[in-house]
Amino acid sequence: MNIKAPKGTKDILPNEMANWHFIEKTAEETFEKANFKEIRTPIFEDTNLFERGVGDTTDIVNKEMYSFEKSERSLTLRPENTAGVVRAYLEHNLYRESPPSKFWYFGPMFRYERPQAGRQRQFHQIGVEMFGIQDASADAEVIMLAVEFLKRLGLNDLTVEINSLGCSVCRKEYKEQLKKAISPFLNQLCEDCQSRFEKNPLRILDCKNENCNKLFEEYNLKSKISGIKLCDECSSHYEKLKLYLNALNIKYVENTFLVRGLDYYTKTVFEIKSNNLGSQNAVCGGGRYDGLVETLGGVHTPAVGWAMGVERLNALIPLIETKKIDYFVVSDNQLEAVKLTEKLRNKGFSAEFDYTSRKFAKQLEKAAKIAYKAIILGEDEINNGYLTVKDLQTSEQTKISFDKLIN
Template identity: 45%
Template sequence: MAINIKRPNGTEDMLPKDAHKWHTIEKITRETAESFGFGEMRTPTFENTDLFLRSVGETTDVVQKEMYTVMAKETKFTLRPEGTAGAIRSMLQNGLLNEALPQRIYYITSCFRHERPQAGRLREFHQFGVEMAGSAAPAADAEVISLAKTILDRLEIKNIKLLINSIGCPECRAKYHEALRSYFSAREDELCDTCKERLEKNPMRLLDCKSPICKEIGKDAPLIIDYLCEECSSHFESVKKYLTKLGIEYEVDPKIVRGLDYYTKTVFEFVTTEIGAQGTVCGGGRYDGLIEQLGGQHVPALGFGMGLERLLLVMDKQNCDFISPKKCDLYFATMGDAALEKAMELSKQLREFGYCAEYDLMGRGLKAQMKYANKKDAVYTVVLGDNELEEGKAKLKDMESGEEKEVPLNDKFVLCFEDNYMNKMMDMIEEDENGGLLFNFNGEEN
């Protein structure tokens, strides 16, 4: 009986034909983060479960319903459902917070949540994230938001709206919790079972409930922005001032609370209506108490996460430009063993100079080899047979124009090829319409 094993539900394969799209996002996010002074961090795929219980919050959907947790002997491990907790754990464990502040790190990582799969919401998904630890200044909030906005601009994503809010500090949030409890208690019987539990433990979670009934009840709930203390209100006003100074348009949405418990003060989202219900492509904010909560000293911090799959959905929808896929620079069509050996030798030399070179490994005839070269979108081809080997020269064919030039099959071959290649490349470099990055036809930045 044949075995038909498929990938797990809620996961996706990245195929070679789509790799250039991922590389575009990864390249721009990395380079933009580094231009803001952020350095890369990589953390384990799984952490001790207690890390997420203490940071994300036991009353969140992530902890209650979505985490992938395994028991290894007597220890519980959980596949990371988000990037911040592991990054902060790493900062503490490796002493980064004892170094010059603020600490600025970024990461590109996979995350895991057991959710109902749909477009833009997978069980394994990928995030670009940043964390800044050490600054309580509202200018730091504006800096992090500016980084996110710069990335979206460099990806040429349009029709994205920035929504901001403040959810206050523990002091003003305590008063807000009481107002929420009073409001929702009047209709407690109509709440879902999960929200009935949250009503006492963490009433702000009711505002994030996905139940249509709970959403409807929460439409007229009190707003946190009306309960901010003087310090939190002043902080929020300064954030708005700095965003205006940076030319970043925003809209205050007093109902944004984010889905994780560690947030304080500023929270924000970049949203679009172009990919259906999962329209948040970036979300973040400040979490001034998290480091202390995980056993460190009180160090203010903030950050954001961007879903790479959602960015790809938006970019495809808007026909955004991607780095061109890497092509086969030169394909050798060979006839006979001697020609194959020469192709191997010349390919090795080309690869040492960074070019992509291929030759036949299937024993095809010449016509089939040329058809393969076309399918691979080879930039150039060279036919090698006994005559070419005997004369010590061959024809380098430009597969786009059909133009042929003679090249020697000796130690000058690579130089001759490179001369033709560079002339062609210079003709193909185009500046994008916004005067942004330049890419040649092999997807390399110039």
């Protein structure tokens, strides 16, 4: 067979499922505890939703969308899920419950990109979205939740980075001042930065080019940026967030260079990075998006959320061993073996029998690989109404009456 999984997609094989279930279960427990409710939205949406929601200057919309036409309608495999959740929130009037509305989701996302370590074309995200609260306590709530989730997954060596991009008013001012600070050495910056200067100057700050970073140092860009003032409301929001994080004992690094590639973010943005991944080291990214609900046709609704890359999380979690089954029935009488297996399953045990009635040595060999215990059901057992149960870890073997095991 020469058909392979498409570039950038991966099969999740049975031996990896324990890890995925662990992540999913931990997510559910963590988020439900904080009264976030799960939501599942379609995997494809109207292309328009993403163009308007994610923003048409972003790379996601410009070059990474899987779009297709059906009945003269343009649809797109979702590249992220915030826009979809907002759409559902509006479509079903979920804003009519008393705020906040809190959601979490888990599912596949699609972006047409060149795959590399930590990046696939189909990948999975776990995310939370919280609507209706303007106060920085909401920002703190979702960051706290992210940190708690990661902690429960047993992950450490992670760094929380935060920044504020300001609101629509002060961000404009911020951009202007940033451009002013950069313009003296603009012509020495890399090609990417040159094009970013007009398109989205904020992203210049995130450039990984060594020479650019040297220039930033040389011209003292960092201190110039931190000198740029947000408006009163935005800066007090940011201060308040830090106050909350400190009170919660959440360690964070302020990174004035932190910007995000999606257009909808306002005020708070944050990322959680791992020190144990390749160059795609962001495990979680998010922020506040106070304008998005309005952009998509709702009334002004403050909102904040984040998304995590499940494959990236999984890369940090050691392989969890697949659980063995409780019983493997060893027998040369398949009819009796099936009957016993069925009874065991009805009792709530996981059980299998040998389909080939090979010699006992081979059956035991198989049993030891896949089960914790073997039940030997041979001629003697059948004739005398008992079972031999063998613990495959300790090799301990006991005779037990048929009725006792089943009842």
